Amino acid sequence: MYENPDGVKIGLEVHVQLNKLKTKVFCGCATDYHNDPPNSHVCPVCLGLPGALPVINKKAVEAAIKVGLALNCKIEEHTQFYRKNYYYPDLPKGFQITQYDFPISSWGYVMIEGEDGEHRVGITRAHMEEDPGRLVHEGTIDKSKYTLIDYNRSGMALLEVVSEPDLRSPKEARRYLDKLRNILEYLDVFDGNLEGALRVDANISIMGGQRAEIKNISSHKGAERALLYEIVRQKNVLRRGGVVVLETRHFDEAREITLSMRSKEEAHDYRYFPEPDLVPLKISGWAPAIKETLPELPDARRMRFVEQYGITDDHAKALTSELKLAIFYEDVAKKVDPKTAAVWICDVLKGELNYRDLTIDAFKREHMLSVLELLSGKKITEDGAVDIIRTLLDKGGSPEEIVKEKGLVIVEGDIVSTAAEEAIKENPQAVADYKAGKEKALNSLVGAVMKKTKGRADARAAREVLLGKLG
């Protein structure tokens, strides 16, 4: 049972760009703008030109329902769009089309690995809205002489996923974000690697006090850091006998601190009212068909991996935490011993990838298969296998070429036998120690054999040969 000593309550508002859709949410502009010049993916609708009208992208609604279902939400019978009115230069209409009453989905939950095991995080609602444009400040926001606006992002479909204040630590917040991202990637509605794909606002309070809302968090790590800072700040306020005030704070990513933006008293009145240009959508009939198309989600796949492949839950969890990794594993596990594959992919390959800041895309599954086959056929040693994986990542090539170039083929029989005889002859002291009952002395003899074979002998085989010769 987690004690939560500081009484931390965290709720997250996560803005997810449904960036796998081909077109924006209210117009036909293509969403693949990331490598194109600013303001090249725009039209009268997403520029908010006078007279242009929004039309809902049905695929965006489907994607939103898909997410709602995956988050165990209730899907509304009717959903409606509202206008949120405020002035900002990134908002070309002077209002944002979003949802208010009748959001597309609400009252769901996500299970995460909490401080004390499985932890349920409630989802208040997941509603659709349009992304504003992107402001580019010259220099820093407070000193900039001018600001440029790129409307390529304007009108991208966003899903705002609002959680209940069920998170009890920055670590849980990060795990929740990881899980959410994981689910979104499984659903094939979201590519988390694109700029601006996921943005977080965090609400946090301690000891039952007022909450602070932290804006401008753009990564999972950033969320954890911002929340850690905020807990310390709020504790310091209380320690000095002060009161935490309800306010909005800005996360300064570079300095890893939060700064006060405005107090809630002077907060905007957004004057929400139903968007007259979009008719209410009757979506009650959509959900069942979409439910049929839902893919296997991370938790289900994790359980299946344990059952089907007999691997540990830790390995299954690691493998399913990333969709691509899970697919990679499964492709490999079908052709070789799945347990060995899990060990090598989770414990070795993943580590080497992380060390190099690479994703699983950097490694070919045929190569993984070759390495595992070479190992199981006793053609190479475990050290040799690690060497191959590292070389593949650093220099490329193929496992077979690397084995040849580096001479990694395992040596056996006469070569090992000769090396063992030499080792015995050259290390009389170790032999004497061993015979005197010092088991450990054998290790230095094995080491000598490995040295003589340049590491290409199998250590276990070398041990057997030495034991035989020492009688």
Add this chain to the structure above:
Amino acid sequence: MAGINELRERIHSGSSEEIVAEYLEKIESSKLNAFITIARENAIACAREIDSKGHDGALAGIPVAIKDNISTKGIPTTCASKILTGYIPPYDAHVIERLKDAGAIIIGKTNMDEFAMGTSTETSFYGATKNPWDLERVPGGSSGGSAAAVAGGEVPLSLGSDTGGSVRCPASFCGVVGLKPTYGVISRYGLISYANSLEQIGPFATNVRDVTALFDVIAGYDARDSTSIKKEANYSSALKNDVRGLKIGVPGEYFGEGTDETVEKAVWDAIHTLEDLGASWKEVTMPHTKYALAAYYIIAMSEASSNLARFDGMRYGLRTEDSDWHTTFSQVRAAGFGDEVKRRILLGTYALSAGYHDKYYLKALKVRTLIKRDFERAFSDVDVLITPTMPYPAFKLGEKIGDPLSLYLADVDTVPINLAGVPSVSVPCGFSGRLPIGMQIIGKHFDEATILRTAYTFEENTDFHTQRPEGF
């Protein structure tokens, strides 16, 4: 005054260019100030193309004037506001595409109340338009330029927009025919929004047949407007000189206090004319009419306060001296909007604000539902409703502009129709001295055919529509 058929013949035997040039000359030498932009070069070029290549569209070679709140690619579109100074739209409204497909020539953009907010075309940044029947009087509004241009013979056809009477009012004051279709029948794509849930684009002409021909060209489904309705119809084919068996409802609430005697008499005479032609009439009651005006202005201003938020000088239109964001957009809006627009933005913002939202905006929506029910109930018994379009004939320029409330009250007979979303046409039905009087014929949702047939029959059997202002 030439109608579509006559113009077609003249284009056939002569050329579109000739006709377009004639109209351009009239416009350019006009005293009415009906136009903000005259698209001379564009119009001549289009006419030449029609003449050289030929065109079999319904309006081939015929000039049409467009209210300046409808987006025209390459032609300035100002909404009669200073804030849109220099804005040239990069795209055509749906109705403009339809007109071009039909071979129509866009001859210019007509004057209007700024952002369609007004009943007299006096709030235009480009100065008031004058009524051709009396140059000292208003043409009505907000589509005053479009109505005056047709009445003054400066163009045979024009488009306006009607949010609370903005087509019917100037049609009535200028003695022409103006139609406000059922909400959703004409795409609003490209119509610069004043109050989205209320407004429709509508056609003007000197007679019902031409209004219907223009309506046939611009009506129809458009996927770019979510409120557009899939319904195909040919309204011209429904025009018959026959009202036998037609059941007319006459709501007493529309002949209330403030209605000019000459107007009341002209409309009753018209009803009796239709009775003589085989229709029957009965009185109906529409008890919530008295709340319509308040509900209308709250809804319209609320929507307007949001619709007009985009005019911040960042992307197009007026730009004042650059400062920080808040100062810049505040300056642009202070300098760019006229008083009436500012008044409506302020009132609309107020009505939507926390603490007042339920009291005003939500209450207005409830009233709207009651008004709709009034119409449903009335139409369960009758085919059309007939009322005055305006409670009085055209008033004098400057007479009411200093008193916004009395101007708002002038819309008393037209706004309920927009709240209900039903169609309505205004046709000339008499004169008060030299000033025309309009009769409003209101129909069921999507039953434009019946109101147009009623109007057509009335017109075929009377000669009000054939009378023209002196000197035009």
